[in-house]
Amino acid sequence: MSSPDIEVRTATPDDFDAIAAMLGVVFHYTQNPESLAVERPLHDPARGLVAVDGDQIVGSAGSFDREMAVPGGVVPCAHVTGVGVLPTHRRQGILRRMMERQLRDVAAAGREPIAALWASETAIYPRFGYGFAAPRLQLQADLTGTGLPAPAPGRLRAGSPATLRIELAKLYDELRPHRPGWSSRDDNWWNFLLLDIEAHREGATERQAVVHETPDGAVDGYAIWRVKGDWDDGGPNAEVRVSEVVAGNPDATRALWRFLFSLDLTRRLTYGLATPDEPLLHLVPEPRRLKPTLADGLWVRLVDVPAALRARAYRAPLDVVLEVTDALLPANAGRWRLTTDGTTTSCEPTTDPADLACDVLELGAAYLGGTALATLGRAGRVRELRPGALVAGDTAFGWHQAPGGMEVF
Structure with missing residues (x-):
């Protein structure tokens, strides 16, 4: 009370x-x-x-x-x-x-x-x-047995995040619109994300950065990390703590991970913000040694159902009537006809019979393409009222790249 x-x-x-x-x-x-x-x-x-x-x-x-x-x-x-x-x-x-x-x-x-x-x-x-919209993959790699990704063309250039900030921000902004879950970053956000005070390091080094350049000098990837030094009876046992890996193509992906896996005196690597479709899983000979575990990441809430559904693209054409419940924002409740041809999308109120029924929570979970409507259906969270509607909706709501949050806000 x-x-x-x-x-x-x-x-x-x-x-x-x-x-x-x-x-x-x-x-x-x-x-x-x-x-x-x-x-x-x-x-x-x-x-x-x-x-x-x-x-x-x-x-x-x-x-x-x-x-x-x-x-x-x-x-x-x-x-x-x-x-x-x-x-x-x-x-x-x-x-x-x-x-x-x-x-x-x-x-x-x-x-x-x-x-x-x-x-x-x-x-x-x-x-x-709020629906569970973007799982994240946590890696705790054993560098002594995981193996290295194959070499890649291009050149690596290291420096502090501050000295490389212009290149980092430029590449992030180029890639961000194509990575569901990534948020905009103005100067104040970069100031905050690159803040590196000793109280936050937990005994590790200052943050370091590296950019990958194509043969013609264009920056197409970067990584930010720090190292927690350690020695035991077996010798060096340092841990690489990765903050971000941003890559625009397979060459940059391979080169950056190969670099991070081969830092001298390090035996472990941790990274908490990978997406479930992280390419690294397919680049090393022993992916089991990455010790990947899934955890929740972004949670999404549709505030304006028709505007939100019109704002995203869909992987396949769709014509479906959604019956939505929303106890907190009644304007979202009711039946909505969602129609898309893959280019143009409309979402309008309708009195036609519903094909799928769910709460606004399930729409939030599926919104970024990271939680399948079919999975929600098997969990009893989305009800299929017309045969075939769930498969059609699942196909359209999916996306070719898993969503992920690049920083906790």
Whole structure:
């Protein structure tokens, strides 16, 4: 039961420090002043909500104004972040009030047809219509037995991320529209992502970067990593901790992974943000030694169902009537005829009989092409009301590249 004494209001610029302190308590870490100075420009108070008990901020829910690549396009997306409630105020309905108001505010603004987040606890966000949209692959490679990818043409050039930043940002922007789940990065985001203070290194080195150049000098790939040095009775036992690997073609992919796998004195490599279709799995002679495990990544919520479904491309023609339920945003509920010829897409309300029925959560899960409609059907989450509709929908909603989030926001 929500306490009537708790006010939920729009945040102000003066709330930033109090929100940061509150989130430090919620997520069990000590805020760093240098990090907060870089984070501050990212936050738009008008996009944030705070729960206030007297003069104390006891909860928050914010979002960043960024774009996200989706199959065949790029759409404005509310990047939800900083959601938490102090332990003294849990189980009072505060989180629900903030999350529901945030969705209503985003819908009312009419600019962002989808919202996305990384879930600290995965049981929380399905209650608000967020679907598990992009699994991520975690690698914990044993470099002593995995083997190396084959050599590739081109040249590698190393440096600090700061010195290579122009090349990194340029390539990222070139590839981003074609990689579902990748988010836009302005200068403030690059400042934040490349921030490298000692408190965040956990005893590892500063971040390092390398770019791959084609024979004619064009940058077509990069990697960012650090190394945690270690020695044991058997000798060197350092760990390569990879932050990003971005490659525009197979040559760059092979060259970058070969480089990362062959750093002197290293015996292990970790990478937590690979996609399930990571090419590395097919480049090494012993893929089992990569120790790949699946975890959840991006969660997506359709805020405006027809606008969101029109904004993405589809892998095959489709004509299907979707019956959608949405307990929080009633404008999404009802029957929608989704029609696409592969180039032009329409999504309009209809009274025709439904072919598929699901909640808005399932549409969010399938939206980026990373969760198959057929899988949701086998789980009983999507109901087929016309024979053949599920196969047709599954084919159209799929995509040739698995989605993935390149950074946690």
